[in-house]
Amino acid sequence: MQTEHRINVKNKKESSWKTWYRQLRPHTLTASFVPVSIGTALALLDGSVNILLFLAMLIASLLIQAATNLFNEYYDYKRGLDNADSIGIGGGIVRDGIAPKTILNVACGFFAIAILLGLYICANSSWWIAAIGIVCMITAYFYTGGPFPIAYSPFGEIVAGFFMGVVIILIAYFIQVGSISLESILISIPISILIGAILLSNNIRDLDGDKKSGRRTLAILVGREKAIRLLAFMFAVSYGWILVLIFAQIVSPWLLIVFGSLPKAVQAVRGFHGKTQPIQMMPAMKATAQTNTHFGFLVAFGLLLSYWI
Template sequence: MSEHLTAQTGFKKYYHLMRPHTLTASFVPVLVGTAAAKMFGDVRVDLLMVMLIACLLIQAATNMFNEYFDYKRGLDDHTSVGIGGAIVRNGMSPKSVYNLAVAFYIVAAILGLYICSQSSWLILIVGIVCMAVGYLYTGGPVPISWTPFGEIFAGFFMGFVIIMITFYIHTGHLSFYPAIMSIPVSINIGMINMANNIRDRIKDKASGRRTFVILVGKTIAIITMALLYLISFLVIFYVTFTKDYGSLFLLIVILSANLPIKAVRRFFAADQPLELMPAMKVTGQFNTIFGFLLAIGIYLSAITGI
């Protein structure tokens, strides 16, 4: 039996419930936002750590709500891949999954209050909106994940918004610099979502979902993914040679260029959900490595002035 369909017990079932391969979408923006803030002054380690934990909790809770609502709508069963499988394979009750998600949200909210107390209470409003989007992504009467806008919402809120919040709590102001550096991160996070939709397109279409992938088809979706990955690199090349914030250190992201190529090739080569899992895994790996390299490049630029 494939590891993606194997039942888990003990700690492992909770670990898989959080869908760890997606958590890159939460910590990469915090690292990039913090590195960008370093360009403008000192950063606080306590705010970095609290923001990191809060975002990880929100992302994990969003995945749990996804698990709960997809099960309730009859989308998931023991043959489903890419899910935590807590309910359909690991014996957890739907209520316990939902309650755990709420608990994660509560802890994240408490951490958010600390962040607000050290920066601005306006962050509270933005945080509430982000948490609401996380819930409504699969919850509510018209889940965002059932529309063609899932990738946009995921990229915007987990990429742009988190980077801007992180930058703001360290600097006390906003800037064009973190906004433009958020573009490739937002794209790469959105592509994790698109990878999920490419894998699940057959079952999603049967359930009535109208995702971007379903509307345009697999081939055009993969071509779109390839073009957006190219834009991610072009943005960095543009910033590298700008007068105010340019730095050759940013070109370190080129070291990750083989991964989007590998992902696109694997998506074209495979068709069934299990066959597509390796391709989807690469999209998460790319977001992680590109994000780390980008954060390192920005940080080196900040501390050297080069």
Template sequence: MTTKIKIKEPEQLLALPAGKNWAVWWNLLRPHTLTAAFVPVAIGTVLALPLKPVKLNLFFAMLLACMLIQVATNAFNEYYDFVRGLDNEQSVGIGGAIVREGVAPHLVLTLASGFIVAALFLGFYLASATSWWLLPIGAVCIMAGYLYSGGPRPIAATPFGEVVAGTFMGLVIILLSFYIQTGSVTLSSVLVSIPVSFLIGAILMANNIRDLEGDRKNGRRTLAILLGHKRAVVCLTVIFSIAYVWLLGLVFSGVLPWGALLAFGSLPKAIQAVKGFRGKTTPRQMMPAMKATAQTNTLFGLLLALVLLFQYN
């Protein structure tokens, strides 16, 4: 049985009960995902502290640009998942602006496009202050965010979602944040970006484990679908393990200070995530595990950034 979604016109949306209008748009942005943009920018910036004084104007411009791309990606995801019939009123882990609140799909698409335009303006500012090579790199990042859900063959429907997300939201953002402060990229900055990249990939793996059955019915071929639930949870465990073992290697090799081991304070959340997926069969049952996975990345990144901030100041 197909549920018919009643779409509100723009003037109807503006007439929502007091306070609800802003809540609809706020939920559409999925604010809980913004730490995935903040963490790599913060790490890339604090890594630059031993080399050059941090330029706060470039830091905030980079941070805002990354957040705009993140919320645009979320809005594109909301739009295209609705168009492809992937979301309904019972779907978990979404903003729900279209399927639950009846916001016109074209408004969501317009909002996403507006965020991209704003990010482009910030990109021009950053490029003019550092290097014009940032523009093509930024354009590729924006395209990756769009193609994650959009296009004839969205990345989200393939086994490569985890790799693409981890690469662009981890490695690329960290290196760009480092570069705009120092004018260079070092081996250390690349090595430090690796565990963060794995943990961001873990968020996508957790998302795909949660949505495995629904994605399968809609013809998707995510890595979680190819592996099956049990082996996908094992894969998630391996991803977590690589991140923490890599961190140990960075500390013992002298790339990071001993204080970086404080990031192991996020390990209980990783364990909670893995346990939370075992034996669960419905998306709602797996939501706590999905949340714990995102919190693992947030805690790991923030603890590492704070340690480096105090170490290098």
């Protein structure tokens, strides 16, 4: 009986851990890890890298994104948008019975830890970072919180791409080097576009449900087919941008390795064509997220190769 009790307790703990892990939507967290890695790799090309600052920036960025995901879980539930059959949600409230207040408190706790890490970063770089960090956290909250959530508007892709792509890369670079370079700005553009593509793919998948709930996302405004074409265009611009930077000798030819991620982009676009049911579009949405991950890691690796070789 004691052995059986221990097994039940262990299974319960594992189930609880997996439940919370799912709330963080870990497949999306690479959208924070990738920009920090790229900004730090760029800094390495222009000098040395402080590992503690890198880790503080990485953890703070991950916590802010995880908190954003939890705020999304909380406010979608409060607005009656999520139910047990909803696709692509953490489901902690509607499926696993986690109290909404608990989800909100954990999100705020993540913000608090990120603030502490931010203070360390500012103390070792510049206090101007504090102002930028506050703006980022406010934006993260109002992405799904407040009376006019950004995620429910046509500007979700632009806002998410800008803050998680451009801003994170530039902060990660600045705290190491103490300045901003043209190269860091230009390399941040395709990353921001691909992060926006993740949001667009999510909105393509949820188009019908979002329309019924009164959202006005970009995918709803332009329609499903045009949204899919826009997604393909965003991929094309991202890869074309890298080619232009290479031909202009702004970045090393080693960055051509980013084209190793191109099959995932093709898979994403093809996966959306002819699909109307959310569950049918999940593989395409996953491929879009993987495109961002693979593209970003290959950019960082290409930068490191240009440093090492």
